[in-house]
Structures are given as C-alpha cells and as structure tokens.
Amino acid sequence: xxxxxxxxxxxxxxxxxxxxxxxxxxxxxxxxxxxxxxxxxxxxxxxxxxxxxxxxxxxxxxxxxxxxxxxxxxxxxxxxxxxxxxxxxxxxxxxxxxxxxxxxxxxxxxxxxxxxxxxxxxxxxxxxxxxxxxxxxxxxxxxxxxxxxxxxxxxxxxxxxxxxxxxxxxxxxxxxxxxxxxxxxxxxxxxxxxxxxxxxxxxxxx
Amino acid sequence: xxxxxxxxxxxxxxxxxxxxxxxxxxxxxxxxxxxxxxxxxxxxxxxxxxxxxxxxxxxxxxxxxxxxxxxxxxxxxxxxxxxxxxxxxxxxxxxxxxxxxxxxxxxxxxxxxxxxxxxxxxxxxxxxxxxxxxxxxxxxxxxxxxxxxxxxxxxxxxxxxxxxxxxxxxxxxxxxxxxxxxxxxxxxxxxxxxxxxxxxxxxxxx
Numbered sequence: 001x002x003x004x005x006x007x008x009x010x011x012x013x014x015x016x017x018x019x020x021x022x023x024x025x026x027x028x029x030x031x032x033x034x035x036x037x038x039x040x041x042x043x044x045x046x047x048x049x050x051x052x053x054x055x056x057x058x059x060x061x062x063x064x065x066x067x068x069x070x071x072x073x074x075x076x077x078x079x080x081x082x083x084x085x086x087x088x089x090x091x092x093x094x095x096x097x098x099x100x101x102x103x104x105x106x107x108x109x110x111x112x113x114x115x116x117x118x119x120x121x122x123x124x125x126x127x128x129x130x131x132x133x134x135x136x137x138x139x140x141x142x143x144x145x146x147x148x149x150x151x152x153x154x155x156x157x158x159x160x161x162x163x164x165x166x167x168x169x170x171x172x173x174x175x176x177x178x179x180x181x182x183x184x185x186x187x188x189x190x191x192x193x194x195x196x197x198x199x200x201x202x203x204x205x206x
Numbered sequence: 207x208x209x210x211x212x213x214x215x216x217x218x219x220x221x222x223x224x225x226x227x228x229x230x231x232x233x234x235x236x237x238x239x240x241x242x243x244x245x246x247x248x249x250x251x252x253x254x255x256x257x258x259x260x261x262x263x264x265x266x267x268x269x270x271x272x273x274x275x276x277x278x279x280x281x282x283x284x285x286x287x288x289x290x291x292x293x294x295x296x297x298x299x300x301x302x303x304x305x306x307x308x309x310x311x312x313x314x315x316x317x318x319x320x321x322x323x324x325x326x327x328x329x330x331x332x333x334x335x336x337x338x339x340x341x342x343x344x345x346x347x348x349x350x351x352x353x354x355x356x357x358x359x360x361x362x363x364x365x366x367x368x369x370x371x372x373x374x375x376x377x378x379x380x381x382x383x384x385x386x387x388x389x390x391x392x393x394x395x396x397x398x399x400x401x402x403x404x405x406x407x408x409x410x411x412x
Contacts, residue, residue, distance in 0.1 A: 002210060003210070004208065004209070004210030004211035004212075004214065005210035005211070005213055005214040006214065007211060007214060008210065008211045008212065008213060008214020008215040008216070008217070008218060009214040009217055009218055010214075010218075011214070011215060011218055012214060012215055012216075012217055012218005012219055012220070012221055012222065013218055013221065014218075015218055015219065015221075015222040016218065016221040016222040016225050019222050019225050019226060020225060028385070028387040028388065030387075030388055030391040030392065032391070032395055034347070087365075137377065141240070141371075141375035141376050141377070142371075142372075142375075142376040142377070143376070143377045144365050144366075144372065144376040144377055144378050145365050145377055145378065145379055146365055147365075147379065157364070157365075157379065157381065158363070158364075158365075159293075159350050159351050159352050159353075159363075159364075159365065160350075165347075165348075166348075166350065169347035169348075170347050170348040170349070170350040171343065171347070171348070171349045171350055171351055171399065172350050172351065173351055173353065173363065173392070173395070175363065175381065175388060177388075179234070179385075181234040181236075182234065182236055182381060182383075185236040185238070186236065186379070189238055189379070193377065
C-alpha cells in the first residue's frame with residue numbers, strides 16, 4: 001500500500017514538474033531600450049557566413065550583450081518563416097539580419113505603413129530589391145504595429161519601431177514570447193492584414 | 207497496494223491540474239485596434255457612480271464589447287495603484303477612466319513624453335489639475351513606452367498610444383498579462399524611469 005502510494009505520488013509529482021518545466025522552458029523575455037552601445041558586427045558577420053573565418057571588428061564598442069544583440073539573436077534563430085508587421089524599418093543591423101534570413105531560405109513576409117515605405121534610410125526598398133514580399137496598407141490611418149513572428153512560434157512585439165533613433169535613443173520596450181495565447185492572435189492578425197493589403201486590391205492615382 | 211497507487215496518482219494528477227488551472231486563470235488577453243465603434247458611455251457613467259441611477263445614452267452606437275471597452279474595463283478594475291508610462295495621452299474615454307480611479311483613491315503615477323505633455327487635446331493637463339503626479343523625461347529622445355500597470359499585477363502594453371486617432375483609426379495591438387515574468391521587468395522599468403524623471407533634477411531655460 002505504502003509503496004503504491006509513493007509510486008503514485010512520484011508519478012503525479014513528476015507530471016506536475018514536467019508541466020512546470022515545460023512552462024519554464026518557453027521563451028519569455030523583456031528588452032528595454034535605448035540599447036547600451038555594443039558592437040553587433042561580429043554577430044552579424046558570423047550569421048552571414050564570412051567564408052568560415054572568424055569575424056573581427058576594429059571598433060572600440062564592447063562585445064557584451066545588449067538589447068539590440070538580443071533582438072538580433074532572436075531574429076537570426078528563424079529557420080522557416082518570418083512575419084514582419086512594422087510601422088517603420090530603418091535599422092541597418094535589423095535590415096542585415098532579415099537579408100541573412102532571406103538568403104538562408106527563410107520565407108519572409110513584410111507589412112509596413114504606406115507613408116513610411118519609402119522614407120530616406122528605410123530598409124523596405126533593400127528588402128524589395130532582394131525579392132522579399134512587402135505589402136502596405138492603403139488608407140491614411142497608420143499601420144502602427146511593430147511585431148515579428150519567428151517560425152510561427154516566437155512573437156516579438158512592443159513599442160519599438162525598427163529605427164536607429166528608437167534603438168539607440170528612445171525609451172522603448174520589446175516583449176518576446178512563445179506563449180501560444182499571445183502568439184496565435186498575432187499570427188491571425190498578420191494573416192488578416194496580409195490579405196487586406198493584397199496588392200491586387202491596390203488603387204493608385206485615384 | 208492498488209488503492210494506494212490510485213490515491214497517490216489522484217493526488218499527483220490533482221497537483222498537475224492545480225498548476226495548470228493556476229496558469230489558466232492568469233489574465234492573458236490580446237486586443238487589436240482600430241476598435242469597432244461602440245458606446246462606452248454607460249460603462250464610464252456606471253464607474254463614475256451616477257447617483258445610483260442606471261446610466262443611459264441616447265447615441266446610436268452598439269453597446270457590445272469592443273477593444274476600447276475591454277481596455278477600459280481592465281483599467282477600471284484597479285483598486286490600489288495605477289502606473290502609466292505613456293508617450294501620448296489624448297483619449298477622453300481613457301482620461302475619464304483615470305479620473306474615476308483617482309477619485310476612488312487609487313494611487314496614480316504618470317510618466318509621459320515632454321514634447322507630448324501639453325499638446326492640444328492632451329489629457330495630461332486634466333490629470334495634473336486633479337493633483338495626479340505626472341513626470342516627464344528631460345531629453346530630446348522620445349519616452350516612447352505605452353504601458354500601464356494595474357495594482358502592480360496586470361500589465362497593459364503594446365503599440366497603442368492612448369490617442370483618439372490610434373484607438374479609432376490605426377492598426378494597433380495591446381497585450382494584457384498577469385504573468386510575473388513580463389509584469390516585474392515593466393514595474394522595475396517604471397520605478398527606474400520615475401526616479402530618472404524626478405522633478406528635483408529638472409533644469410528649465412538652460
């Protein structure tokens with residue numbers, strides 16, 4: 001009887017532990033900006049391949065972790081798909097990361113705001129030149145989202161526009177989560193907006 | 207032996223269920239904007255007390271749930287404290303909700319962006335007139351956060367500035383969560399910014 005009780009309790013506690021462990025393993029991170037100054041050159045060069053040579057950078061910035069490098073790592077982890085829904089996108093580092101993923105064969109879809117699509121310094125033109133699909137809204141209201149979804153599993157969202165100014169100067173936040181209760185609604189919202197911005201429905205020069 | 211095993215298993219499964227249930231109960235909600243048009247007058251009038259008379263509104267808008275009414279309900283649930291860290295705040299409905307909370311004795315602290323503090327239509331002046339503590343950053347970079355923390359327990363954050371335009375026209379998102387892994391870093395960030403914006407350190411007319 002006692003052995004059975006112990007065995008049963010053990011199995012149950014094991015189950016509870018597994019449930020808790022599964023929860024613990026899920027990605028849950030909060031980043032704040034402005035990002036501390038740090039060099040992301042080696043991180044990006046390594047992701048780009050660099051002919052197998054270890055990347056080095058002569059700049060004096062520290063190599064330590066910062067919010068920007070953490071954000072880059074989460075993006076560069078993509079293996080299959082990347083959905084981007086971004087009001088403004090001018091960060092050269094984030095642009096480079098998206099180009100790396102495109103070359104790696106990751107399926108990338110971008111929705112952006114029509115008024116910010118071709119601003120000076122925007123990365124949107126760079127992505128379009130590479131053949132990455134970009135769509136935009138068709139009304140005067142802002143497409144003000146700033147979220148990314150990696151491999152349909154990890155949501156990256158917050159106040160941060162993907163601009164140099166926002167990353168290095170502003171007070172901003174980014175939440176990174178694998179919790180399906182947050183990821184799924186954003187996936188659904190992306191698909192809804194993607195269809196709403198179908199270029200077959202665009203009207204120009206009305 | 208079998209009875210013991212069954213009992214042990216039962217206890218264990220109960221533990222696992224409790225753990226899962228505790229997780230299920232935690233607030234986890236995603237709102238998207240623009241909010242569908244809906245009347246929030248009755249919701250707000252009820253919160254304001256209205257001498258016990260049931261509030262009525264002659265407007266033709268539907269009374270059903272919408273993103274704005276859901277956001278208002280989460281705010282109006284505050285009993286002890288409300289931290290607001292908002293780039294821009296001009297929504298009359300959200301302003302009214304904050305005033306209700308202030309009158310109810312909820313301790314409210316607001317941080318906003320210096321450049322958006324006194325814009326036409328801003329609610330910040332209304333809150334200051336009521337005696338609500340408002341602080342602002344002292345640099346030219348934006349205080350671009352848009353988050354609220356209710357009773358130090360529920361985080362409300364996203365792309366949404368608390369403006370009429372954002373609520374009724376833009377594509378925006380708001381994440382509402384009770385998960386401590388997200389709430390605690392935002393609480394810490396609020397306290398950090400609150401101290402950074404200590405008015406004892408302001409310099410004017412330099």
